[in-house]
Amino acid sequence: MAIRNKTRDNLWTLITTPTIWAVHFVLSYGSVAYGCAPNENIFQGIGGYRIFVGGLTVVALGAIGFLFFRALGEWRRNGGRIPHEEDSVEVRERFLEFSTVLLAGLSFIAVLYTALPAAMMVDCR
Numbered sequence: 001m002a003i004r005n006k007t008r009d010n011l012w013t014l015i016t017t018p019t020i021w022a023v024h025f026v027l028s029y030g031s032v033a034y035g036c037a038p039n040e041n042i043f044q045g046i047g048g049y050r051i052f053v054g055g056l057t058v059v060a061l062g063a064i065g066f067l068f069f070r071a072l073g074e075w076r077r078n079g080g081r082i083p084h085e086e087d088s089v090e091v092r093e094r095f096l097e098f099s100t101v102l103l104a105g106l107s108f109i110a111v112l113y114t115a116l117p118a119a120m121m122v123d124c125r
Helices: 011-036 047-077 089-120
Strands: none
Touching: 011 047, 011 089, 047 089
16 A cells, blocks of 8 residues: 655654643743742732743644644545554554554643643642
8 A cells, every 4th residue: 555645754743742742831830930939929920921821722732733633634544544563664654643643632631731730720829
């Protein structure tokens, strides 16, 4: 079976969504920690940081969602079946596409859980 898509998946496409989650994690927690760092007034509101984390979350979820549906579509167009047991270029391509789909789903959930504290907390306590 020949690969019918124009793009070739590789390890870079595989690690893109976890990288988006990691950047989201560092920027979210780092920005709120920076805002609460003086620790002089623990009841200080974090409204601006909550907006920043919310916007960052929307961007991260959009990028991860795009990559998820791109990989899922390519996996389905190229046969979309498991297991990936054969030793051929086509099977390796399908395996990378399926792995990208799984990592994108995991990264999507991880971004939601990373943003959850900023959505629920209103001050630096």
